[in-house]
Amino acid sequence: MSSLEASVLETRRAQRDWIHPLLAYELRRRAQHPTFTLLLGMWLALIIGSALLIYLVGHVGAQFDPEALSGIAPSAALTMAVLCIALAIFVSPGLTSTAFCSERVRGMLRLLHLTPAGIAGAVWFKQLAAWSVTVVLLVMPLPVVGLSLVQGVPEQPVVLIATASIALSASWLFCALGLFCSGFVQRRALATASAYLAAVGISFALPAIVAVNLFALLADLPWVRGGILGAAADLIGWAGLSLSAPSAAVLTLADMLDDNPVSFSNTIVLRGAWSWVFLSAAYWVAGTALVGLTVRRLCRVVESG
């Protein structure tokens, strides 16, 4: 290969797209939007404020009870975990719920439909960009969590892995839910309201109904009771954990850990760990399916003029 050819190849390699331009476009749109800066500021203030509050309350309490100091690290870690879950539930739908409501975006979609990237590309990259924003926000409490770990809290890693797993998958699902609503409803307020209603429904109402009715019924079956799935009481807890809201899952897990120290021989904790793996997987699958449905819906909208 001549030096000229090598130079041309080198130049071409340097100009290659390391990130798809549509994704870069969506990310830049989000980053340049004033709401993003506002959200970032509020989230940072909430994290720092919560950590400071826990630290101060712990130190004031230590004047009366010296053992209060040992509660600071677990409290801080658990607060961050709950905040992350709350963020995933309450911020993610809002990031995407108006994504396809405006005529301008639908016009751009029609043009993108004619390109090889297609509507599928536009929708998937919107989902990825919105999810990336939540990932950035979820990463922000890591310093506080890291400090808690340095303090040496044995049960925290399991809770943190549970939190991270469920927060990431829940934010994926709820971003997809927002996209889905914006694909069907063109009024911004209505799309946002329906996305939040669905998110809250998924988080709180549905799991409670399913957990109480279905698994309580199963637990009473004679061949299940005391069998491989454990006692009825354990089973209901396990089932509630696997199907319940992300926040409830983490809190239930944390509650279990209070009474059951972490070890690989602790079956309740292991069952709990498996349950949130399944829950996360279900959220990933459901979110992906919702994005697919949104693509189909928007293709129909574009083709029907």
Add this chain to the structure above:
Amino acid sequence: MVEVQELSVCWNGQPALESVTLSIPMGSCFGLVGRYADGGALLLRVLATLAKPTRGDAWVGGHSVRTAPQQVRAQIGFASAVPIMDEDLSCAEYLTLFAACYRVPAFERAALVDDLLALAELTHWRDKPIKLLTPPMRKRLDLVRTLVNDPPVLLLEEPLALLDPRAQQELQGLLRSLSDLGKTVVLTLPNLALAQGLCTHVALFNAGRLEAVGTTEGVLAQHPPLRVILVRMLGDVSLALSQLQNARGVVAVETPSSAAPAQTLKILRVRFDGGYAEAKALLRQLQHSGIQLVSFEEER
């Protein structure tokens, strides 16, 4: 290049286009003339794979819009009547985005964008956001956007709509230069007057049916306007012309010689194929646009 065979489309359960058969020659500038609901715009959307035919088929570059929409999309560039774009992007970013979507290699994009901006005479606006552009500039930018993937067929929806006469002339020049590049340009127009001097061929649509097809002169000869309205006025005729050319029912406008002094009475002969309601709307439109109207009457 573009063939349409027995094509019918139903819209909201109603037949909107019925048994249209036509052939668009390669390299021609082909006007689909008619009001929006007459079927020309719908045919353009079918060719752009943005609407599905109920019966019949159409082929672009030998590919069927029914069975091979992806291949058809690779052959076309489509621009809608009102350019809808992300106004926060700069002109270069807008074109680069579409170049990337059409999988133009990254190392070719900068040169391509420069060429397209030069063609649209927007080189100095390269890094300016689209929101600063005037409507004619946006139209030109959107028009050159259709060239990003170098398609042989351009499908343009009402390219002259919402433009003043001067901007229309500029855009007509750009369209002619695209024809000269060997592109087949298919565009929708509200009346035959706009097709004169721009289109080599036209197809005339009325209520979802193809009424006439052929060379522009041939169709004009076959379908002469039903009546002539005489518009007598004072002042500059350009405003009146822009109003008339975009008005419903107006087929052609004959203007007085440009040498006439500004304050003399000018008579515009308007070939008109609309009904009483359209004529009434046209008169109201002229009155409200500030034209110094002296009389508005049918030629006997």
